[in-house]
Amino acid sequence: MEIRCSSTTARDWSGDALVVGVFSGDAGQGMRDLLAERFGNALAQRLEQRRFQAKPGESASLELLNHSPSSLIVVGLGAPADFGAEQLRSAAATACRLAASAGAQQLGLALPVEGLEPAAAAGAMAEALRLGLFADQRFKSDPEPRPQPQAVELLGLPAAALADCQGAVANSAALCSGVELARQLVAAPPNVVTPAALADTAAQLARSFQLELKVLERSDCEALGMGSYLAVSQGSDLPPKFIHLTYRPSGPATRRLVLVGKGLSFDSGGYNLKTAGSQIEMMKYDMGGSAAVLGAMRAIAELKPEGVEVHMLVAACENMISGGAIHPGAIVTASNGKTIEINNTDAEGRLTLADALVYACKLEPDAVVDLATLTGACVIALGEEIAGLWSPSDGLAQALLQASEQAGEHLWRMPLRASYREGLKSGLADMKNTGPRPGGSITAALFLQDFVDPTVNWAHLDIAGTVWSDKGRGLDPAGATGFGVRTLVNWVRSGGPA
Known part of the structure; x- marks a missing residue:
């Protein structure tokens, strides 16, 4: 799985599956507005039908007809005051598991990194993506197929910090x-x-x-x-x-x-x-x-x-x-x-x-x-x-x-x-x-x-x-x-x- 750092945002990225993190309450309104602007107001109704409230660990996977990306995964982040590196890791791991289950080959990951050091945030997400998909099947006579995305872009990172972020991603592999x-x-x-x-x-x-x-x-x-x-x-x-x-x-x-x-x-x-x-x-x-x-x-x-x-x-x-x-x-x-x-x-x-x-x-x-x-x-x-x-x-x-x-x-x-x-x-x-x-x-x-x-x-x-x-x-x-x-x-x- 190749992991790349990018300053592209969820507004512009295209690929198989887009993951966005949404805060609960009023704090998540900006991301909800962005999604409505890009994918239409019907998206809000579909999330409401799913009773999605953006609680920590909550998620919703939506298929988008005639769109690129063709899949949207929305991950709840809870309140901003409770969000940090640990919650970032957990959200990234959840998102990647859902994307892998859906068969996505190209994944865009748009999670908030404000308040976190960009390179540390990129490294944390890269760890979560790889470790969250780990499965030990060495002792099974008939291992189950374990699909995973071939390429993941970490979106919305500061352009000035991209080199440091990519270095942190490389270190995370070791x-x-x-x-x-x-x-x-x-x-x-x-x-x-x-x-x-x-x-x-x-x-x-x-x-x-x-x-x-x-x-x-x-x-x-x-x-x-x-x-x-x-x-x-x-x-x-x-x-x-x-x-x-x-x-x-x-x-x-x-x-x-x-x-x-x-x-x-x-x-x-x-x-x-x-x-x-x-x-x-x-x-x-x-x-x-x-x-x-x-x-x-x-x-x-x-x-x-x-x-x-x-x-x-x-x-x-x-x-x-x-x-x-x-x-x-x-x-x-x-x-x-x-x-x-x-x-x-x-x-x-x-x-x-x-x-x-x-x-x-x-x-x-x-x-x-x-x-x-x-x-x-x-x-x-x-x-x-x-x-x-x-x-x-x-x-x-x-x-x-x-x-x-x-x-x-x-x-x-x-x-x-x-x-x-x-x-x-x-x-x-x-x-x-x-x-x-x-x-x-x-x-x-x-x-x-x-x-x-x-x-x-x-x-x-x-x-x-x-x-x-x-x-x-x-x-x-x-x-x-x-x-x-x-x-x-x-x-x-x-x-x-x-």
Whole structure:
């Protein structure tokens, strides 16, 4: 699908299908008048018959006889005061799905960009068009035809900004490729995406984009003292793979950033087995953090940001049951020497991240960000549209919040309350791997903090609720969302925290 930026307006554009956004109430009268002027007053009557009120998400598709365009799609935008980049993305995704269903080959998209930076608006619409049409049919024996427009024009952009807008559209292609990779990894079944498959994905990225790759095998991890990570992996027949992928800029790097993704390719819960109703069949998405960082690296490698060196770490493994699986009550030693009493084998992600964070800090980074489908408690607290953010660094937290806002992904900063650390105390070891049920996502973040050098800027993102959508939302289809890729890429391209 070719996406072009244009200063042509809805008044003059011709092609297969024209999409226009209409505000509700008096604010939409100007667009209604323009449509009546171009297509006749009968159009208003047809919209009235459809009871179209221009509410957010509302749409109407109309066939126009003896006209070019031959189809008109009207998308409701709601009140102007409530309209921003997120609503722009949602409207563009809705419009493109409707146009694709109608078989349109040439699409003109006339959505308001006033109040938004033109290039950012063009990039947001381009992301929505591509990601809104994404469909994963790799595992179907007879895939359904998925038509999509061949050419889309983003209409009504300022003529002076067209070059910048087209550049933003070009950049969005790399970003979307990263999101699509993350979606494919999360959606694939656990017999396809294994720890070795994650390492193979990293190897493919290294070959395609000239990245550096190091994969540590079990013996290498043993030599580094990664007893916490290896304890999780020991119940599986599949060997663990500790993946270290590096992007280096062509010129000097003034910042070094590390992205860490939780990489549980399947989580049975171990001997604290997930039971009926716990969605054990969906635990393939427990590697959503690793998918996000791999997707981000794919986009970063193509966009080639200057002045920043980026390392990606994934401690990949399965959490399975066997005669060799770790026992509840066992005590293990992480690579920083801390001992951990495992009081719940289903709190395994933090055990793998512990050794990954120790490794990350040894790289002497300016900042470390980890992403993990870590706790059901975060889903209870924030639902399925907002990820939790924990960080002792105000600067890093603010940078990530700004990056997520630009991406249309939602983060909410949560507390790292030191007194909650009491719940992690163990009578036998330095700490337990879980605390009491109340505040479970907070104690999980506090657990991770114990494996981060206090001189290193660090943030933890709990994406347990946002990595998957049962029904789809905005530009995300039902299923894997690829959450986190766009936020990470925006943050890296900004240079990281000041």
